[in-house]
Amino acid sequence: MNMTWEINWAEIAKATGDTLVMLGWSLLFTVIIGLALGIILFLTSRGQLLQNNAFYGVLSLIVNILRSVPFVILMISVFPITKALVHTTIGVKGSIPPLVIAAAPFLARLVESALREIESGVIEAAQSMGATPWQIVWRVLLPEARPGLIAAVTVTAVTLLSYSAMSGVVGGGGLGDLALRYGYMRFRTDIMIVTVVTLVILVQVLQSAGDRLVARYNKK
Amino acid sequence: MYDNVPGRIPAIQQINLHIERGEIFGIIGHSGAGKSTLLRCVNMLERPTSGTITIDGEDMTALDSRQLQVKRRKIGMIFQHFNLLSSATVADNIAFPLKLAGMSKAAVRSRINELLELVGLTDHARKYPNQLSGGQKQRVGIARALANHPDILLCDEATSALDPQTTSSILSLLLDINKKLGITILLITHEMQVIRAICDRVAVMEGGHVVETGKVLDVFLKPQHAVTRDFVGQVSDLSKDSSADGPTAALEPSAMPRGTRVRITYIGSKTYEPILFQTVKSTNVSFAILQGTISSMKDVPYGQLVVELTGGDAHEIQEVITKLKQEGIDVEVLSS
Numbered sequence: 381m382n383m384t385w386e387i388n389w390a391e392i393a394k395a396t397g398d399t400l401v402m403l404g405w406s407l408l409f410t411v412i413i414g415l416a417l418g419i420i421l422f423l424t425s426r427g428q429l430l431q432n433n434a435f436y437g438v439l440s441l442i443v444n445i446l447r448s449v450p451f452v453i454l455m456i457s458v459f460p461i462t463k464a465l466v467h468t469t470i471g472v473k474g475s476i477p478p479l480v481i482a483a484a485p486f487l488a489r490l491v492e493s494a495l496r497e498i499e500s501g502v503i504e505a506a507q508s509m510g511a512t513p514w515q516i517v518w519r520v521l522l523p524e525a526r527p528g529l530i531a532a533v534t535v536t537a538v539t540l541l542s543y544s545a546m547s548g549v550v551g552g553g554g555l556g557d558l559a560l561r562y563g564y565m566r567f568r569t570d571i572m573i574v575t576v577v578t579l580v581i582l583v584q585v586l587q588s589a590g591d592r593l594v595a596r597y598n599k600k
Numbered sequence: 601m602y603d604n605v606p607g608r609i610p611a612i613q614q615i616n617l618h619i620e621r622g623e624i625f626g627i628i629g630h631s632g633a634g635k636s637t638l639l640r641c642v643n644m645l646e647r648p649t650s651g652t653i654t655i656d657g658e659d660m661t662a663l664d665s666r667q668l669q670v671k672r673r674k675i676g677m678i679f680q681h682f683n684l685l686s687s688a689t690v691a692d693n694i695a696f697p698l699k700l701a702g703m704s705k706a707a708v709r710s711r712i713n714e715l716l717e718l719v720g721l722t723d724h725a726r727k728y729p730n731q732l733s734g735g736q737k738q739r740v741g742i743a744r745a746l747a748n749h750p751d752i753l754l755c756d757e758a759t760s761a762l763d764p765q766t767t768s769s770i771l772s773l774l775l776d777i778n779k780k781l782g783i784t785i786l787l788i789t790h791e792m793q794v795i796r797a798i799c800d801r802v803a804v805m806e807g808g809h810v811v812e813t814g815k816v817l818d819v820f821l822k823p824q825h826a827v828t829r830d831f832v833g834q835v836s837d838l839s840k841d842s843s844a845d846g847p848t849a850a851l852e853p854s855a856m857p858r859g860t861r862v863r864i865t866y867i868g869s870k871t872y873e874p875i876l877f878q879t880v881k882s883t884n885v886s887f888a889i890l891q892g893t894i895s896s897m898k899d900v901p902y903g904q905l906v907v908e909l910t911g912g913d914a915h916e917i918q919e920v921i922t923k924l925k926q927e928g929i930d931v932e933v934l935s936s
Contacts, residue, residue: 505683508643508754509697509744510672519696523687599728600686 387570391558396578398472399554402544403582406479407537413484414536415529417443418491419517425492429503429513443485451482451543455550475552479543487536494528495521527598534590538583545579555579610649611637612808621751624778624785626795626816628831629805635788638805639754642786643675644668655752673701676745676783680757682737684729690740691716691725697747715743719773735766742773746781753777755787759794771797775898792834796820796897804828817897821865821904821930859910860917860936861890866929871901879923884912906934 421443423429424436446454455478459469462477498521506520522529545556555575563572612634619625629635640646641653644660653660655671663671684693691712698708716722719739729737738758745753755774759767775798778785789795795802795816803813804827811825823829864876871894880887892905909917917936924931 499681499683501679501681501683502685504645505677505679506696506700508645508672508675508677509700509748510669511700512669515700519699520685524685526687597687600730 387574392571392574392578395553395555395558395575396582399541399544399556399579399582402472402475402479402547402552402554403537403540406476406483406540406544407533409476409480410483410487410536410540411533413480414487415491417484417488418495419521421488421492422495422521423513423517427500429507429516443488446481446485447489451478451546452549454478454482455547470551470553472553475544475547475554478547479540482543483536483540486539487532490532490535491525491529494525494532497528498524527594527600530590530593530597534587534594537586537590541579541582541586610808611646612641612805615651615810617803617810617813619784619786620801621784622778622782623800624775624787624798626799626802627786627788627805628790628792628795628802629788630790630827633805634808635805636756639756639786639788642752642754643672643677673697673748674750675752675754676748676750677754677756678738678741678745678758680760682729682734682741682761684737684740684744686729688728689725690721690727690729690732693729693740694743694747697744701748711747715747718746718777719743733766734762735769738762738766738770739773742770742777746777746783751784753783753785755785755789757789758787760789760791767791767794768797774798792820792831795831796835798898800898804831817867817900817902820897821867821902859888859908860921861906861908861934862921863904863906863932863934864924864929865902865904865932867902868900870928871903875924875927875929876905876907879920879927880909883916883920885909885916885920886911 417439421436421439424432424439426433426436449457455475458478458481461481462469462474465477466473468474502524503516503520506516511519544552544554545559546552548554548556548558548560551557555578559572559575562568563575615638617625627635627638637646641648642655642660644653644663648661651661655675658671660668660671685696688696694712694715695708698711703711712725713722716725719742721736721739721743724732724736729740732740741758753774758774759770762770771794774785774787777783778798785798787794787799799816801814802816802819803810804819804825805811806825806827812819812823812828819828820832823832866875876887887907887909890906890908892903894901894903896902909920912920914936921931921933
């Protein structure tokens with residue numbers, strides 16, 4: 381074991397920056413896709429506005445499959461898609477498509493269950509007032525489920541952070557990459573500790589920011 | 601009126617009701633009687649598998665979804681559990697149907713103020729529903745339902761989650777709205793007090809059918825169906841002997857001379873007149889009141905008494921009964 385503590389802070393800073401960029405972009409796309417998927421899952425499920433058992437069944441199956449494949453395997457198996465989208469499979473850019481493909485179905489399920497928390501009577505009331513399904517989504521479902529949705533996005537962000545660290549295995553860049561190359565392959569325990577601590581701090585910041593927003597919007 | 605697939609029991613069937621413009625029509629029934637389904641058929645929250653619902657000559661079942669959305673804006677609805685948006689303030693809850701209808705911001709603001717005043721919540725505009733009491737929440741529900749100047753207000757067990765005092769304040773608000781704005785109110789309930797307090801006509805439901813319908817006073821004073829007698833019993837002890845042939849055992853003191861027992865019913869201004877006394881005064885007949893209620897329904901006073909006529913002969917007693925009938929009083933001989 382080598383505990384010299386000669387850490388290249390510039391490299392740590394760059395890796396942290398890379399991780400944040402990966403997290404930011406992948407979270408953005410994950411929220412867009414996951415939210416849409418979650419709303420569609422909810423609306424087409426049994427007893428809801430646009431109930432469609434066949435459609436729901438197929439979509440639900442796809443979501444389950446994507447969620448059950450381990451992230452490392454998923455990342456490798458979507459290389460062709462990644463290549464087509466961002467023309468590379470490594471680095472910060474190359475990590476974003478697999479992160480989104482893995483996290484969006486995860487978020488979609490969380491969104492679906494957050495929407496299920498809304499009392500059906502509230503939706504019925506909106507219908508009775510002549511709301512269109514679109515108006516119900518924007519004016520009832522999203523505002524009413526806002527605390528639950530923020531909590532879902534927070535959990536997804538933390539999951540993305542840990543996935544992004546895993547993408548270091550295939551040269552994804554960021555803190556995970558650093559921990560793997562120095563900390564594990566070169567036995568630099570000091571760098572390993574620093575990266576892990578940085579990740580812990582990031583998770584803490586994300587979670588408490590999320591919790592704060594949930595508390596702010598919770599009017600129940 | 602509902603699904604007739606074998607194995608699926610229709611929730612409601614063979615119902616034929618006509619509701620007049622401007623009246624308050626009540627539907628009473630136990631839970632599972634189908635009253636909620638019936639109410640939801642009016643604004644197509646439930647789509648009947650057969651039959652039609654016609655409002656102002658327009659067949660609701662024939663509307664496409666866009667037409668239905670427009671039509672629904674003219675049919676307000678309030679709910680047992682209020683169904684307010686928990687994430688929106690009182691003002692924003694009331695604004696909701698106005699925004700759906702595409703009203704301008706300035707117009708929304710002034711309409712909100714009118715409605716807040718109408719339901720007496722002017723000071724609570726900025727509050728969230730969870731900061732309000734049940735009665736206040738229902739007032740928000742009422743304001744929201746009235747926002748787009750509806751012709752009809754549907755009330756789905758609107759007072760069932762409220763305590764008796766709050767219930768009566770909400771009921772008087774509904775009555776007020778009906779009088780001031782001329783809105784037709786269709787309500788469902790399982791509480792006879794609600795029917796008695798504000799309804800003009802009532803339909804009694806049981807097992808998906810309407811078993812009895814008529815003016816509230818008529819149904820109340822002369823319930824025909826067992827279920828109706830049950831409901832009438834909630835608010836009066838008269839029903840006990842409406843169902844039996846004579847007064848109950850409790851009214852049977854053994855020492856009492858047996859005379860002719862009659863139930864007399866009078867409605868309106870006659871309630872205040874000494875008709876019974878004046879009728880027997882000139883005869884040898886005297887009377888004992890065994891049981892009675894004098895009250896009012898909506899704003900009509902009524903009385904119903906079970907009296908025993910004694911003294912005199914059969915002929916004289918018959919004459920008294922005839923005289924009472926001539927005065928416009930309903931007399932029913934229970935035993936003689």
